[in-house]
Amino acid sequence: MDTDRLGTGKAEKTIHDVAILGSGFAGSMLGAILARGGAKVLLLDSKSHPKFAIGESTIPNMLVTLRTMALRYDVPELMTLSTFTGCQKIISAAHGQKIHFGFMNHQDGRPQDPRQQTMFNFPKLLLHPAAHMLRQDTDAYLYNVAVKYGCTTRTGFHATDIDFDDSGVTISSERGEQFRARYVVDASGYRSPLAAKFGLREDPCRFKHHSRAIWNHMLGVPRTDDAIRHAKADTPPVPWYDGTVHHLFDRGWFWVIAFDNHSSSRNPxxxxxxxxxxxxxxxxxxxxxxxxxxxxxxxxxxxxxxxxGARPVREWVATDRLQYSSSRTVGDRWVLLAHAAAFIDPLFSRGLHNTCEAVNVLAWRILRAVRDGDFSAERFADVDSRQQALFDGNDKLVNAAYQSFSSHELWSAVFRIWAWGSNAGTFRALEAFRRWRKEGDDAHLLDLENVENPGLHWSDHEGYSELFNHMVEQCDAYEAGKVTGQEAADALYDHLERAPFVPRHWGWTERDLRFINPTLGRVSKTMWWAATKAPDDVRRLMLGFLRESSRELVRGRRVL
Incomplete structure (x- = not known):
């Protein structure tokens, strides 16, 4: 490997186009894409793989973004991460499957009331199962992909200073080592050197939501379906343990993310x-x-x-307030990526999805800057606005959810508004992906960026934005004691009923339906509604999704 350090008595041989601080999920993925695109990339990290990390739950929207990046940037290894099967067969047999989001509300000292359960089961007729990623394996896989495509790597490197000048960036370590690059990406997480250097952390944090966390990996966790038994009529259509389980209570929740919930898993x-x-x-x-x-x-x-009977396998991790924010995420010759910029809460599994979205909108801009030599902040302003909007939108969603946990009726309405928006956003991303793949026109992908409400999953629909904002307002009113949980829920269900863009027959408007399970019968009825009664934009999204998914199935392949 060429020597590319300064101050070691050897002549400098390489000035990297991009230096990336942090070789985790975000840094290694971006490094692989940039190196594959011809950039000279340096990956720096204080630790080496495998590394323990959480943020293990994936969602369909994220998987579409991974598929898009795999083809857009010619990094087919990203396709592996877009399915449970790919993770399990190619990376390691250590991952769990995720076929639903499941929620149970609890009250102190009382048995769980089966009437206070909600679940959204992914449409298995059309989608592959998503994964519960064992992050030490997926992150190491991405790191090796980055190395394969030509990234220079250095572990055990603790960045102590980052100096900028008109021609580039000098990154120095505590041992006096120095590396030189034209641009620097900070993907190092909460302890971001760039955030510290420029005083970017907002104090107080601007987000409305407040939470702290405790977590671990454990052995011997009982299967949820064995531990919590209800009558057959109260049993969901798929096992609880086969998805991400959320035990909700007033202003808090437990997560259960199983790696041992599939016959192919070798991870206990x-x-x-x-x-x-x-x-x-x-x-x-x-x-x-x-x-x-x-x-x-x-x-x-x-x-x-x-x-x-569950037993921890490592030291427990505990935090103070999880939320932190940054006043800006881009500058001349630098960017804060993903968790180096901000963090909200693991609820709804938005962390990895937001990371993939940020990498996707950042990568092509960096490659363009490498070609023309312009690394000014103005060139990356849209990256800043996109990331900040993703953080702010997630903050509003999670804060509203926490407010609703003490009223199951209100929570069930919040659950539906979130879940349908997430579905519609996935359909929209799939539509852009397929049209781009068919026509080769980048405008279809750029349209995903140029939207009015980039912080929402369904980011280009005015009616859904109004519904989302109404949800936030009602949850705020409930917390302030201005309305009861029942009154807030009634207002939101009335909005859902009146909204022409919310599909019928799927379960979004059926307030007594606990388990939203898109069976063939329900999907058929919903698609008939889409063909005959839905607004034009919803008809296009839903029928396009069904048509293209059916073609994939005929060919023996599935969408995700």
Missing amino acids: LCSVGLTLDHRRYPKTPGVTPEEDFWRHVYRFPDVARQFE
């Missing part, structure tokens, strides 16, 4: 965690993270059964 672990509003549930001095976790577990009888 399960990711578990707790997030809760630190204003309602502050840390108690002298109480360890493990003690803190279990004292909340024992508040709820069925949650206690969910974790009965």
